[in-house]
Amino acid sequence: xxxxxxxxxxxxxxxxxxxxxxxxxxxxxxxxxxxxxxxxxxxxxxxxxxxxxxxxxxxxxxxxxxxxxxxxxxxxxxxxxxxxxxxxxxxxxxxxxxxxxxxxxxxxxxxxxxxxxxxxxxxxxxxxxxxxxxxxxxxxxxxxxxxxxxxxxxxxxxxxxxxxxxxxxxxxxxxxxxxxxxxxxxxxxxxxxxxxxxxxxxxxxxxxxxxxxxxxxxxxxxxxxxxxxxxxxxxxxxxxxxxxxxxxxxxxxxxxxxxxxxxxxxxxxxxxxxxxxxxxxxxxxxxxxxxxxxxxxxxxxxxxxxxxxxxxxxxxxxxxxxxxxxxxxxxxxxxxxxxxxxxxxxxxxxxxxxxxxxxxxxxxxxxxxxxxxxxxxxxxxxxxxxxxxxxxxxxxxxxxxxxxxxxxxxxxxxxx
Numbered sequence: 429x430x431x432x433x434x435x436x437x438x439x440x441x442x443x444x445x446x447x448x449x450x451x452x453x454x455x456x457x458x459x460x461x462x463x464x465x466x467x468x469x470x471x472x473x474x475x476x477x478x479x480x481x482x483x484x485x486x487x488x489x490x491x492x493x494x495x496x497x498x499x500x501x502x503x504x505x506x507x508x509x510x511x512x513x514x515x516x517x518x519x520x521x522x523x524x525x526x527x528x529x530x531x532x533x534x535x536x537x538x539x540x541x542x543x544x545x546x547x548x549x550x551x552x553x554x555x556x557x558x559x560x561x562x563x564x565x566x567x568x569x570x571x572x573x574x575x576x577x578x579x580x581x582x583x584x585x586x587x588x589x590x591x592x593x594x595x596x597x598x599x600x601x602x603x604x605x606x607x608x609x610x611x612x613x614x615x616x617x618x619x620x621x622x623x624x625x626x627x628x629x630x631x632x633x634x635x636x637x638x639x640x641x642x643x644x645x646x647x648x649x650x651x652x653x654x655x656x657x658x659x660x661x662x663x664x665x666x667x668x669x670x671x672x673x674x675x676x677x678x679x680x681x682x683x684x685x686x687x688x689x690x691x692x693x694x695x696x697x698x699x700x701x702x703x704x705x706x707x708x709x710x711x712x713x714x715x716x717x718x719x720x721x722x723x724x725x726x727x728x729x730x731x732x733x734x735x736x737x738x739x740x741x742x743x744x745x746x747x748x749x750x751x752x753x754x755x756x757x758x759x760x761x762x763x764x765x766x767x768x769x770x771x772x773x774x775x776x777x778x779x780x781x782x783x784x785x786x787x788x789x790x791x792x793x794x795x796x797x798x799x800x801x802x803x804x805x806x807x808x809x810x811x812x813x814x815x816x817x818x819x820x821x822x823x824x825x826x827x828x829x830x831x832x833x834x835x836x837x838x839x840x841x842x843x844x
Contacts, residue, residue, distance in 0.1 A: 467837065467838050467839050467840070468838070468839070468840045468841075468842055469835060469838045469840070469841055469842065470841075470842045470843075470844060471800075471835070471841045471842065471843055471844075472843075472844060473843040473844065475830075476828050476830050476843070477779060477828070477829050477830035478793065478826055478827070478828055478829070479776055479777045479779070479826070479827060479829045480776075480824065480825070480826050480827075481774055481775070481776050481817060481821045481822065481823055481824065481825045481826075481827060482774070482775055482776075482823055482824075483772065483773065483774050483775075483823040484772065484775060485770040485771065485772055486770060486771055486772070486773045486775050486809065486811070486814060486816050487766075487770050487811055487814075488766070488767045488768035488769070488770065488771070488809055488811065489764045489765055489766045489767060489811050489812075490702070490706060490764075490765050490767060490811065490812070491762060491763070491764055491765075491811075491812040492700045492701070492702050492743075492762075492763050492765055493700065493701075493760060493761070493762055493763070494698040494699055494700030494745065494760070494761055494763050495698065495699055495700075495758055495759065495760050495761075496696045496697070496698055496755055496756065496757060496758065496759045496760075496761070497696065497697055497698075497699050497757055497758070498668070498669075498691035498692050498693055498695075498696060498697075498757060499692055499694065499695040499696055499697050499746070500666075500692045501671070501689045501690065501691050501692065502664075502665040502666050502668075502689065502690045502692070503686050503688075503689050504529060504662060504664070504665075504670075504673070504686070504687050504688035504689055504690060505662075505683075505684050505685055505686050505687060506530070506532060506659070506660075506662045506681060506683055506684075506685070506687070507656075507659040507683060507684075508532065508534060508537065508656050508657075508659045508660050508683050509532075509534065509680070509681060509682040509683040509685075510532030510533050510534035510537070510660050510680070510681070511532060511533050511534070511678060511679070511680050511681075512530055512531075512532055512675050512676065512677055512678060512679050512680075512681065513531050513532065513533050513677070514530070514531040514677070515529075515530060515673070515675070515677065516528045516529055516530065516531065517529045517664075517670050517673070518670070518673070519670055519671065519672065519673050519688075520669065520670065520671075521669070521670050522667075522668070522669055522670075523664040523667070523668065523669075523670050523690060524664065524667050525663075525664055525665060525666050525667055526663050526664065527663060527664045528661045528662070528663055529662050529663060529664055529670065529673070529688070530661070530662040530673075530675060530687070531660065531661055531662075532660040532661075532662065532681070533660065534657075534660060537653070537656060537657055537660070538657070540653055541650070541653050541654060541657065544646070544649060544650045544653050545650060547646065548643075548646045548647060548650050551642065551643055551646055552643060554639075555639050555640070555643055558635075558636075558639060559636070562632050562635075562636070565628070565632075566628070566629075566632070569621070569624070569625050569628060570625070572621060573618075573621050573622065573625060576614070576617050576618045576621050577618055579614050579617070579618075580611075580614040580615055580617070580618045582614075583607075583610050583611040583613075583614040583615075584611050584614070584615075586607055586610070586611070587607050587608055587610070587611035590603065590604050590607040590608075591604070662687070664690050665690060666690055666692055667692075667694075668690045668691050668692045668693055668694075669690065669691045669693050670688065670689075670690055670691075671688060671689045671690065671691050672688045672689055673687060673688035674687055674688060675687045675688075691757065695746075695747070695751075696747070696751065696755055696757075697730070697744050697745065697746050697747075698727060698744070698745040698746075698761060698763065699742060699743070699744055699745075700742070700743050700745065700763060700765075701740040701741065701742055701743075702740060702741060702743060702765075703739060703740055704736050704739050704740060704741060706767070707736070707741055709767050709768075710729070710732055710741075710743065710765070710767070711729070711732060712729055712730060712731060712732055713728070713729060714728075714729040714765055714766060714767065715727070715728060715729075715765075715766045716728070716729060716745055716763045716764060716765040716766065717763070717764050718761040718762060718763045718764065720752050720761070723752075725747065725749070725750065725751065725752060726747070726748045726749050727745040727746065727747060727748065727763065728745060728746055728747075728748045729743055729744075729745050729765065730744050730745060730746045731743065731744040745763065764812075773808075773816050773817070773818075774816070774817040774821055774822070774823055775814040775815060775816055775817065776814065776815055776817060776821065776827055776829065777813065777814055777815075777829055778810065778812070778813060778814060778815055778829070779829025779830060779831075780829070780830060780831040780832075781828065781829050781830065781831060781832050782807075782815075783831070784831065784832035784833055784836050785832060785836075787805070787806075787807035787815070788804060788805070788806075789802055789803060789804045789805060790802075790803060790805050790820070790821075790827050790828070790829075791803075791827060791828040791832070791835070791841055792821070792825055792826070792827050793825070793826040793827065793828070793843075797826065797843065798842070798843055799840060799841065799842055799843060800828055800840065800841040800843065801839070801840055802838070802839050802840070803820055803821075804820055805817060805819060805820030805821055806818040806819040806820060828841070
């Protein structure tokens with residue numbers, strides 16, 4: 429008996445993409461569920477820089493580079509403008525306060541002095557003429573007063589005589605009244621001249637006082653202009669060393685223009701620029717040190733300037749004890765600036781791995797030292813030598829601190 433044969437169903441071509449997609453999706457789900465691909469790389473142990481995590485005191489400091497500069501500088505700027513006729517002192521020479529550094533000439537200032545002198549002489553002549561005129565007026569008024577006083581006395585005597593005659597009926601009433609009126613008029617004229625002389629005296633004194641004050645003001649003005657001429661000699665403000673002196677003979681310089689400076693060499697300070705990363709931790713009062721020829725020199729942070737330029741801010745440090753011998757302006761020093769007190773924590777030496785990982789992970793060696801595994805860590809403070817490890821490492825563990833550029837996508841290093 430024949431058995432019927434059923435033909436096998438074949439996969440149609442149009443279903444192949446769907447099947448391939450299902451396989452890929454299954455693989456992706458399996459990778460997510462069971463973990464990503466674990467990469468292993470063989471590395472020669474000799475090319476690695478391996479360090480051990482330690483629990484010890486972490487010295488919280490940063491290393492900065494500073495330059496010595498004079499403790500203070502005084503700018504050299506002429507108070508009066510003019511043409512440079514002589515350079516008395518040269519750059520680098522020692523000067524004392526008041527020493528002449530430059531000599532200038534100013535023709536306009538000479539003309540102002542001549543005009544002021546001429547105006548003062550004119551005012552003085554005017555004052556003298558006014559005084560003479562006032563004195564003459566005063567004499568004339570005094571003469572008039574004397575005449576009116578004499579006239580008053582004569583009228584008074586005549587009135588007294590007419591009063592007796594009128595009483596004896598020897599003169600008429602009209603003559604008596606006219607004599608009385610003449611006497612009263614003379615007395616009023618005398619009173620008026622006295623009052624006028626008093627007012628004239630007050631007015632003259634006020635006018636003279638004003639003129640004398642104007643004359644004194646002009647004399648002071650002339651003295652100030654003459655003093656300006658003495659300021660054509662540019663002098664040093666302090667004892668020290670003459671630094672820059674940027675002028676040439678015959679050059680016309682304006683008043684107030686900076687032409688140089690005098691450095692106070694009685695002491696020095698250190699100017700250092702610090703990365704803005706530390707701006708919240710750096711403040712006045714911090715201690716610092718630097719070493720020169722096996723000798724330590726202590727410093728104190730005196731000032732933190734508020735401006736940040738090119739990612740850095742400026743600080744000033746001063747010496748608190750001895751100074752280096754033969755210190756010079758512009759000389760550079762590597763300074764350790766203490767940001768905080770030492771504290772016990774887990775530390776590892778600084779290495780180039782940080783450039784690749786940003787301090788977020790590191791390779792940690794197995795106890796037998798044959799393998800190194802990638803592990804997440806958290807780094808806290810750092811100084812020029814060590815990192816502070818907050819999480820991820822225990823004391824005694826060994827880590828790879830050399831560069832990770834070739835291993836940044838690797839999960840495990842097999843050492844040989």
